[in-house]
Each structure stands twice: as C-alpha cells, then as structure tokens.
Amino acid sequence: MSRYSLKPLPNRTDLFEVAVGWDPGLSTYFAIVFGAPEIACEPKVLLWRGRSYCEIYGVAELLDIVREFAEVAPGLQCRLDADRSAEPTS
Template sequence: MSRYSLMPLPCRADLFEVAVGWDSGLDTYFITVFGTPVIQREPEVRLWRGNVWRDLVAAQELVAIAGQYAEVPADLTTRLEEDRIAAPHQLRQPINRVISELLGRVPEK
C-alpha cells in the first residue's frame, strides 16, 4: 500500500488534505479528501473513492479526480503505477483471500 499527501488547491481553503495511493488488498487506487477539522474533532471525509474492490483501476483516473482538489505533482501517475507494479494484488495472500471471500468473489486456485 502506498499513500501520498497532496496540498489542497489555493482556492480550496475548506480542505485540509487530499490523500491518494495504491491499495493492493482491494486492487484499487484510492483518494480521500478531508475537510478542515473543527476544534477537537477529526477532519470530515468529503470524498472517499477506492474503498471497494477495484473501484479505481487506472492511475490516470485517480490523478484526474485529485486535480479537482489538490496540486498534483507531474510524476504522480508514474509513481502510482510503479507502486501498483511493486505491490500487486496477490489473491494467494491470506488477507486478500479473506477479503475476496467476504466480497463474494471466488478465490483463484
């Protein structure tokens, strides 16, 4: 799993953080957009994609969504694709088999 913290766009003062990355367990990229926290409270989650099986399978799609909320480094697509290659979804790992079974997917033999 990888995670990058992106700086919200200057016009998005209502945001605290935009987190993006690769989740090999769910075989998806993810983005979480956090609102500015209220005193003594956790930041509100404004957007959460990639929290279900294969929700975002293309790094370019993730980067396009992130660009609506945050400053995106020029090499982010490449870094995310490298993360996926370095840590691919492996159904044979016990936790991934459990997740697949819970989601009603038939495990590979």
C-alpha cells in the first residue's frame, strides 16, 4: 500500500490533510480528506473514496477527486502508477 500526503489548497483552511494512494488489497486508489482538528481531537474524515473493491481504478479519476481540496504535485500521477505496478492486485 502506498500513501501520499497532499497540501490542502490555500483557500481550504478547513482542511488538515488530503491523503491519496494505492491499496492492492482492494484493487483501488483511495483519497481521504481530513478536516482541521479541534483541540485535543483527531481530525475528522470529511471524504473517503476508495474504500470498496475496485472503486477508483484510474489515477486520472483519483486526481479529479482531490484537485478541489489539494495541490497535486508534478509527478504524482507517475508515482501512483508505479505503486500500482509494484504492488498489483492481491
């Protein structure tokens, strides 16, 4: 499994983190958006896609989901493709 932490967009001060990656066990990419934590609390999950089998099979679809929340670094698509190739479906 891979996981990358993306920087929320500057206008999304309500967010703590956006995480993406490849889950070979579920044969899907995933995206999790965490809200800003309240004092002494864990960040709340605001969006979680890719938690069922083959839900997000393409990198382009994954990146379309997260672009409204986070900055997508150049080369991320290639890394995610490589992760899927390195850890194929279980």
